[in-house]
Amino acid sequence: KKRTAILISGRGSNMQSLVEASRAADYPAEIVLVASNRPEAPGIAWAKAQGLRTAIIDHKHYPSRAVFEGALQAILDEQRVELVALAGFMRLMTPAFVEHWRDRMINIHPSLLPSFKGLHTHERAIEAGVKITGCTVHFVRPEMDEGPIIAQAAVPVLPGDSPETLAARVLAIEHRVYPAALRLVAAGQVPNDQEKVTINQHSGEMNSLF
Numbered sequence: 001k002k003r004t005a006i007l008i009s010g011r012g013s014n015m016q017s018l019v020e021a022s023r024a025a026d027y028p029a030e031i032v033l034v035a036s037n038r039p040e041a042p043g044i045a046w047a048k049a050q051g052l053r054t055a056i057i058d059h060k061h062y063p064s065r066a067v068f069e070g071a072l073q074a075i076l077d078e079q080r081v082e083l084v085a086l087a088g089f090m091r092l093m094t095p096a097f098v099e100h101w102r103d104r105m106i107n108i109h110p111s112l113l114p115s116f117k118g119l120h121t122h123e124r125a126i127e128a129g130v131k132i133t134g135c136t137v138h139f140v141r142p143e144m145d146e147g148p149i150i151a152q153a154a155v156p157v158l159p160g161d162s163p164e165t166l167a168a169r170v171l172a173i174e175h176r177v178y179p180a181a182l183r184l185v186a187a188g189q190v191p192n193d194q195e196k197v198t199i200n201q202h203s204g205e206m207n208s209l210f
């Protein structure tokens with residue numbers, strides 16, 4: 001099993017879905033660490049209660065992004081981490097850190113990338129009048145919310161949706177897509193020439209995983 005760390009900043013519901021999926025005997029990733037840059041992240045309390053190894057690397061205690069990442073890297077090395085899954089981790093990372101973890105660090109974003117990168121995705125999707133939105137799991141690249149797409153799933157935007165009702169609908173599929181995507185990555189089932197593979201070729205694979 002691939003030794004996997006999950007990085008969070010808050011609630012940690014996606015982290016929970018990964019931890020729960022990883023308990024299946026045939027799941028190819030093992031969660032060896034849950035780390036947060038915020039000491040008060042509710043997800044850390046949940047992870048501790050599950051008996052998982054946790055770490056707090058409070059970015060406010062470090063003089064620079066690079067020093068913060070050095071501390072994080074030291075913990076990842078100590079736990080012999082092979083894969084990193086960002087789950088509501090709200091810190092940008094330096095290109096050096098991202099390149100170190102190239103094709104070994106994944107992220108979930110609550111939109112159908114490349115639409116609605118950044119924050120307030122649901123508000124902006126409603127504002128734009130799109131009728132379909134969703135979530136994306138992708139390999140992390142230095143540019144924010146960019147990188148080869150591993151998996152996506154779509155939900156409708158319904159008349160009368162608020163950012164909150166839409167967020168809840170998207171979150172429900174995030175909890176299904178992220179474990180399926182981590183499974184693909186940990187099992188080495190994402191094609192090497194991922195950058196050239198279209199989303200359509202992937203959707204068949206994803207459908208069979210649900």
Ligand code: GAR
Nearest residue numbers: 010011012013014087088108109110
């Ligand atoms: C999720 O909706 C995730 O997709 C989003 O934050 C939420 C975290 O919830 N991530 C981003 O916006 C990344 N830019 P969670 O802590 O309950 O998993």
